[in-house]
Structures are given as structure tokens and as C-alpha cells.
Amino acid sequence: MDPTSSVIIPKASRQFDKLQTSRNYYTKDELKTFLEYAKKHEKYKFYVLFRLLAFSGMRKSEALALTWNNINFDKAQITINKTLILTPQVEVSTPKTKNSNRIVFIDKKTLSILNEWRLEQKKELLQKGFNALSPNQLVFSNKNNDYIPPTTITNPMNRIIKGSNLPHITVHGLRHTYATLAAQGGMAVKQLQAQLGHSDIQTTLNIYTSITDEQRKETANQYTSFVNF
Template identity: 85%
Template sequence: FNSVTRVFKYAKHLKIITDDPTSSVIIPKASRQFDNLEHSRNYYTRDELRKFLEYAEKHEKYKVYVLFRLLAFSGMRKSEALALTWNDIDFDKSRITINKTLILTPKVEVSTPKTKNSNRVVFIDKKTSSVLKEWRFEQKKELLQKGFNALSTNQIVFSGRNNLYIFPTTISKMMNRISEGSNLPHITVHGLRHTYATLAVQGGMSVKQLQAQLGHSDVQTTLNIYTSITDEQRKDTANQYTSFVNF
């Protein structure tokens, strides 16, 4: 459209035309991905998340359950979680330092985080910390049986075949398998990040806290994408208003 505008402006300048027809055209604003977030429903409600994780714990390998539990209860990106080593996790303070991410080049390589703000510390709850400890114990047994050094602090938390990094794209298949098995709507792995943010807002987390946990450089990104209201919240809207107004 800009090229067409320039042509008409130049024609007007040469007095070939007297009017620029493009000057009265109203260009609609481009639809942005987060505008359709609610309609795409790329997140789970609290009850759906519980059902998803319960199924994963019962029917998947423990490592898979722990990975999805961590994603859903930390808000970290899948490429950040898959890049973690055990020395990134501080169990005493229940926090994880994110200072690397996985990229495909097309092989899997470790890189610096997505942005400056992506380099951050995220906090985890006691249960997530507990299941991570349990997985570390189980992983050590598995690695020793296969002849790997299980005591290295640089050991990958979620290692795959031959104790190497897992391809980030492969966990989408796991996600779909669990969603289907638990009769839940399909969401993307990134949808667990949306889930964390939505439920965190419902739980009363401030936008600034959420921004820090998710590693957004711009708080507007947090506001635009991650504060969508779920159907569960909307049902209570009228009652919340009446309770507050009280007449």
C-alpha cells in the first residue's frame, strides 16, 4: 500500500492528477495473535491442568511427568527447561537459574537465552521441587545402569538417548498423547506457559511478578498475551460485582 501511495503522491506533484485517492483510505489494524488467544484457548483451566498432570504421572515415564509439571508450575519455555542442568536448581531456595536455552541449527545446541530478560531466576513450589528431587534420584539409577557418570553437576536434568539433549520438537508428541489420553482439548507445549500465566493471575500474582517469572522485557507483552480471562473466571463476574457493590 505504501508503494501505491508514493505513486499517487508523485503523480499529484507532477500535476498529472489533482487528487490522491489513497489519502482517504482507512487501513484496518492488523489482527495480532494475542487478540485471538481466548478463542484459540491455548491454555488449560485449573481442573484441566490437574487432570492432564494426573494422567501424565500415571501413564507416562516419570521424567515426562516431571518435565510437564515443571513447565506448568514455572512458566518457563520448553527450550529453557530442556537446557537445564542440575547445578541450575537451588533446592534450598526453591529457585531455578535460567541462563541458557536450546536451539536447532538443525542439530540441538545450547545458546544464550532469548532476550536479556530471559536470563533470570524463576521460583518453584515445594511439590515441584520435591518431584524434581525424586527425578534426580531416579535419573542417577538409570544413568549408572547405562554406564554414565551420574554425579556430574553439569548433568542435563531432562536428558534423552545417550544422555544427550532432547529435541524440543519431540515433546509435542508427548503433549498430544497425554491430552488425548486424558480426553482434554489439544493445546501446544507453549500453552502450558499460557496456562501458568492465566492461573497465576487468577491466584493474585501481580503483573510485575509475572513479568519477572516469564522473562518478558516489556510488561505490555505480559498484559496483552497472558492476562486473558478464562470461562471459569467469567462465570463469577456478576457475583463478584454484586458482592462488592452490596445492594
């Protein structure tokens, strides 16, 4: 009897292949291309929304529930204290976990873009007869000045991807993009966890620190620099 006949040969790991074929984030250059195309070819509202998602890490349902009084332009902070849910109607609810109720920090350029959108939105709302001065005014609203269903922003997202000839990612992929680029840029894991609103840091480590092509290219140089001979 062949003693090797009962040996179970383990299957080769497909983790690397899976990473390559199911990448749901953009590199820095891809994100730049995506946003440049969005600004030129989509409604300004969607450009601002996608910019905010990619530069804050917030969930789409959190961004679509934002009101202007959630944004502190002086402190460069956004308070996330509500989210949209489908019941099947679109309704506002409290964030799904304690950690999801949080403050996220926003860069100056994104804040400037948000401020530009606020001025443009006021003009649009006044033309339609809506009160644009309410502090509870939604940052992103539909033509009836009501909540935008989170599922409907997939269409403009896909138009931008197709038009800019980029790999397909989901809207959630912009959150993944933020986390990946933040990790690549050296943001501490605990900071990233707080920004994303994860209750378990392992979630941050497992899901949001994908290896980008740029990082892998630097692997050899980093090793040589460390070993130094």
C-alpha cells in the same frame, strides 16, 4: 441519493470468538487431569518436565537446557542462563533476551518431584554407564544422555491430551497456563513479568492474562459484592 449508501459498517469484533476457539491454556481442573494422566501413563521424565513447565512458566527450550546445578533446592530457585536452539542440530545458547536470563521461583511440591526424578535418573544413567554425579548433568536428557530436541516433546504431550480427553493445547500452552492461573490467583503483573522473563510488561498483559471460564462465572458476584444493594 441515499445518504447512508457511503457509510461503512464496521465488522463485529471477533476477539471473543477467537478467544473461545483458540484457547491455548488449561483451567486449573484441566491441568490437574493432564498431570494425573501424565504421571500414570507416560515416562516419569515427561511428567516431571510438563509439571515443571506448568508450575514455573519457563519456556520448553529453557527447561530442556537445565542442568542440576541450575536448581537450588534450599532456596527453591532455578537459574535460567541458557536455552536450546536448532541450527539445525540441537545446541545450547544464551537466553534470547536480557530478561530471559533470570531466576524463577518454584513451589515445594514441584521441587520434591524434581528431587525424586534426580534420584531415579541417577539409577537409569548408572545402568547405562553414564556418570550421573556430574553437576553439569542435564535435568532432562535423551537415551544417549544428550539434549532432547524441543520439537520431540510434542508427541508425549499429544498422547497425554488424547488419553485424558482434554482440549488440545501446544507445549507452549503450559507456559500460557501458568501465566493465566497465576494472574487468576492474584500474582502481581510485575512478578509475573519477572517469572516469565518478558522484557516488555505489555507482552505480559497482552498475551498472558486470558480470561478463564472460572473468572467469567464470578463476574456477576464480584459486581454485586462491590455495589452491595
